[in-house]
Amino acid sequence: MLVRVRLAALLGSAVLWFAPTAFAHVGVSSPGYAGQNQVLTFSIGHGCEGADTFRLEVTIPKEVTSLRAVPNVFGEAELKKDAAGVVTSVVWSKSNVRPADDQYYQLAIRIKVPDAPFTTVYFPAKQSCRAADGKETVVDWAALPVAGAEPTDEEGPPPAPALVVLPVRTTGWNKYTVKNKLTDLTVFADAQIVWSGDAAYSSNAATAALIENEEGVTKLTEIAAGAEIWVKY
Numbered sequence: 001m002l003v004r005v006r007l008a009a010l011l012g013s014a015v016l017w018f019a020p021t022a023f024a025h026v027g028v029s030s031p032g033y034a035g036q037n038q039v040l041t042f043s044i045g046h047g048c049e050g051a052d053t054f055r056l057e058v059t060i061p062k063e064v065t066s067l068r069a070v071p072n073v074f075g076e077a078e079l080k081k082d083a084a085g086v087v088t089s090v091v092w093s094k095s096n097v098r099p100a101d102d103q104y105y106q107l108a109i110r111i112k113v114p115d116a117p118f119t120t121v122y123f124p125a126k127q128s129c130r131a132a133d134g135k136e137t138v139v140d141w142a143a144l145p146v147a148g149a150e151p152t153d154e155e156g157p158p159p160a161p162a163l164v165v166l167p168v169r170t171t172g173w174n175k176y177t178v179k180n181k182l183t184d185l186t187v188f189a190d191a192q193i194v195w196s197g198d199a200a201y202s203s204n205a206a207t208a209a210l211i212e213n214e215e216g217v218t219k220l221t222e223i224a225a226g227a228e229i230w231v232k233y
Ligand SMILES: [Cu+2]
Pocket: 024, 025, 026, 045, 046
């Protein structure tokens, strides 16, 4: 515990470091916080081989039961619903197609984030582009990760936008019980430090070096189901 206090004191003066979220293609702002009303932004990194994007259809997973679309430069969204009135997809489209792919579009929805911490929710998206000569292209951002495989960036099928759900947090220390085993600790990329017993993790290189060099502290690489952890944001 002494060790923990000492490291914590060191962290007190550390500058918060936020991981830039990579939106290479079509992605969603992540993480979400369990049970919270939150605006999710879908970013369209680029069009289709030089052609402007004129339509995006986002499939809404069953876990999301409360949703509103945010109007944007595409206008107001069309909400597709099933027989029970549940929104199954959100469609934005615009009629003015630009002659070049030179815009960065952000399209947003406000949802109640599913109350399921440490899970990932997928929003498959269909991107449609139209070139100056009228040729249309559709890209399906729908691939789900394959267990054990490295996530690919430019190769492989286009990945579905993924929302990582984390427990509600406050600045400072947060105590959680992890329900499912966690092997990817990068969900804590913007935490200063994560403790589980005498093991610690940080995505910050300087803090990670402190962890490595501190006697009696081991490097936390995964978290067992049912473990209690302390996370400092
Ligand atoms: Cu891309």
